[in-house]
Amino acid sequence: MRCPPAHGGRQPGTRHITEALLAFSLALGAWAGEPAGPAQAISLQAQHQQWVEDQLLCAQGSVRVSYQDIRLQCDEIEVDLSTMKLRASGRVVLDQADSRMACDRLEFDLRKKVGTLYAVDAFLPPTYYFRGAELEKLDETHYRIKDGLFTSCQLTTDAPPWSIDVAEATLEIEGYGHFRGVSMRVQGVPVFYTPRLLWPIKRDRAAGFLVPNFGFNDRHGAYLGTAFFWPVSRAFDTTFYLDLYSKDYVGIGDELRWAPAENARGSLQLYTLRDPATNHWEWKAFGKHSQLLAGGYSIKGQIDETSDLDFFRRFERSADRNTRPDLFSFLTLSRTWGAQSVNLRSDHRRRVYETLTGQTTPPPDLVLDRLAEVEYRLRSTRVGATPLYVSLVALGDALRVERSETLTGQYGRLDVFPTVSLLTSGLPWLSLTPTIGGRETYYTRRYELDANRRPVRFADEALARSYWTGGLSLVGPSVSRIWELASGNKLKHLVEPRVEYSYISNPGDQRIIPVFDEKDSVLVANRCRWIIGNRLFYKEGAAGSREVASLELYQDYSFTGPLTYARPPLEESRKGPFTAALRTTPWQGLSIDVRASAGPFAGSMRNTSLTSSLARGASNVALTWSSTYDPLKARMTASQAVLSGALSPSGGRWRLETRMVYDFQNRLALDQRYAFRWRGSCWSAFAEYRDYRAPGLNSRDYRISIDLTGLGTFLDIHGGLDSSP
Known part of the structure; x- marks a missing residue:
């Protein structure tokens, strides 16, 4: 009918x-x-x-x-x-x-609620569009399409930036799309074809193979990497990796991620790589976990370990890895309440020294193991209604050290360090704060020295070390002056002299003390520093004032030993270098910091530095320059500059980033990085080039990636261009 x-x-x-x-x-x-x-x-x-x-x-x-x-x-x-x-x-x-x-x-x-549509344009959640001859709605979540295109770009009369042309497809919302006769197009031009394609169509995470990565470098040859993502649960997922190289390297990895609670999350990366030269499988592991618990407790942990760091340095040719020679793993449990905290800690540090050219055997690693530690801290706390403030750090350790074949051992350490300071009322333009403290450290073992007074092994003899500390901070008298400008705004200049005195007594022969961290090294001091500070404030209308510039002049003086040692014809001196530091923020987004140190002899420049940054909207530029000088030879010994910046129009689609490290002394660009990002309506692209030059590492790498909205990474190419082994 x-x-x-x-x-x-x-x-x-x-x-x-x-x-x-x-x-x-x-x-x-x-x-x-x-x-x-x-x-x-x-x-x-x-x-x-x-x-x-x-x-x-x-x-x-x-x-x-x-x-x-x-x-x-x-x-x-x-x-x-x-x-x-x-x-x-x-x-x-x-x-x-x-x-x-x-x-x-x-x-x-x-x-x-099923049917067929002809000559259709459709939007399917979460972000997908379809245009084609026929679309059949099979049920609430399943669709069948024929002779059309599939994209996450809004459909207009023009060809979309990207699309997947299909002869036939079956789609499951919050499931997968099964495509047949697939042609990938960019601006309507075909760039890729496959007879079949399976892809997740989900708001949430979906199990499946990720887009393969591929690339090339002359060290390892052509590279193909594939990955499989598996969301085990809402709080846990994992990604498996398989990397193949034309020069017979094979890599297998797994990355695990978890977030069991709102304040708990972590990740673990495991990777093993077959070295064709030795036929051995080298491995590395890196992971982090952090969690906040009720009652002020918190847990933090990290693992960073590898079977052969020297191998991965050569394989990855990574500037980041080569400038970070330490492998550090730790686990801490902390609780904080008020001004007090208790920390339980265990950590492992391994410093790996690179095998240099001509060495037949690698140098031994330095291993520092904190097997267990209990630490109590009390931040500066007022004692009743008195002007006295007390602080305390107390801890007990079980430590293990490997410095050489003979200088290896395990020992215990107890350390207590209380301090008391007095806050005087005084005058508003003058303050005086004295501080006194004492440190007592007990070691279950000590170093045994050879004839040249160098440590060679551990001796089973306990050792107690103690010393006193003292300090005095005098601020003022301060003077200031205020100028009222014609605009009604105000300038305030504050001159604030300060004297800071510090004292650390001699703890005895430090060569027999096992050194694990900064608590074991003591620098005897009996010195003061005078400072003349100048601060300039600007107040506009009823708004609060802000500091726009400051200039500090300071110098150290020792009452006992010299601060500057003799280098004939220059004599030793109890004075330290004279330093001037200028900082200014004339307007929002611009900051400049200039420093210079000289002396203590006339005309003997020590070092200079300049740090500046300017930000406007999404664009910024920053410059850091530092130089050191030899006062005896009156010439520059090192000079480096770091220039970085980003250029992007406000609300624009593109962003250009660059970073360059240049060594003026050797006339060499140590590090160059250039990156370009583009964000389209339904896709984004990223291209990066990096050239790193340093002793033992010359690396030129590139990366190109394209992400499609709704589909993820479609293309990821990276590789190396250098020819060094």
Whole structure:
């Protein structure tokens, strides 16, 4: 049964309302012989409508149909109320939940909410668009499409930035898409073809193979890397890696990530690589975990270990790895309440020294193991209503050290370091703060020295070390002056002299003390530092004042030993270098820091430095320059500059980044990095080039990657260009 052709004017059996809408409700249950419910009501609005045998409803002109979560618009419609099937044509738009489909013609079953659309443009959640000859809705989550394109770019009359042309595909929302006859296109130009493709179509994480990485460098040859992602649960996922190289290297890895609670998260990267030269599998592991617990407790941990760091240095040729020679793993449990904290700690540090050219055997590693430590800390706390403030650090350690074949051993250490300071009321322009402390450290073993007074092994003899510390801080008298400018704003200049005195007594022969960290090394001191500080403040209107510039002049003086040692013809001196430090922030986004040290002899420059940065919107530039001088030879011994910056228009799609480290002394660019980012409406691209030059490491690397919105990384190419072994 079909509707008769539509004609102008009033038709027999037709209710015609000019320039108006007729709304009525029909009950699905009534036509099915079941009670009607509110959720089953159909609402139809149209300019013209007619009945055929009281079963077929025909409507034309601005048709609007509503049924449960379905909204339908079209020019003409036929609804068979016995089957709840409809046919619509002419500017058809079907909305259901988050999806929208526009087509020329539609056949749809309202009861089952399935049907077929012809010549269709569709939006499918979360971010996908389809345009093609036919789209069939199989159920609430499954679709079948024919002869069309699939993309996450909004569809217009022009070719989208990227699309996947398919002969046929079956899609499952929050599932996978099975594509057949796939052609990847960029601006309508085909760039890739595959007979079949499986891809996740999910808001949430989905298991599946990731886009392969590939590249080339002359050290390892061509490279192909593939990965499989597996979301084990909402709080845990993992990615497996397989890397193949044309020069017979094979890499296998796994990255695990977890977040079991809101304040707990961590990751672990495991990787093993077959070395074709030795046929051995080298490995490395790196992971972190942090978690906040109730009651002020927190857990932090890190693992960083490898079977052969020298091998991975050569293989990766990474500047970051080569400038970080230490492998450090730790686990801490801490609790903080008020000014107090307790820390339980265990850590392992291994410093690996690189095998230099000409060495037949690698130098021994330095291993420092903190097997266990309990530490108590009390931050500076006022004692009752007195002006006294007390602080305390106390700890107990079980330590193990490997410095050489003979200088290896395990021992215990107890350390207590209390300090007391007095905060005087004084005058508002003058403050005086004296501090006194004492440190007592007990070792279960000590170093045994050879004839040249150098440590060679551990001796089973306990050792107690103690020394006193003292300090005095005098600030003032401070003077200031305020200028009122013609604009009504104000400038304030503050001159604030300070004297800082520090004292550390002699703890005895330090060569017999086992050195593990900074607590074991003591620098005897009896010195003071005078400082003249100048600070400039700017106040605009009713807003608060801000510091726009400061200039500090300072120098150290020792009351006992020299601070500057003799280098004939220059004599030793108890004075340290004279230093000037200028910092200024004339306006928001600009900062400049200039420092210079000289002396203590006239004309003997020691070092200079300049640090500046400027930021405007999304763009910025920063410059750091430092130089050191030999006062005896009156010439520069080192000079390096670091220039970095980023250029991007405000709200723009592109961003250019650069960084350069230049050695003026050797006239060599040590590190160059250039990167370009582009963010399109439905895709993004990244390109990077880096050239690193340092003793033992010459590396030129590149990377190009393209991400497609909704699909993830489509292309990731990286490799090396250098020819060094």
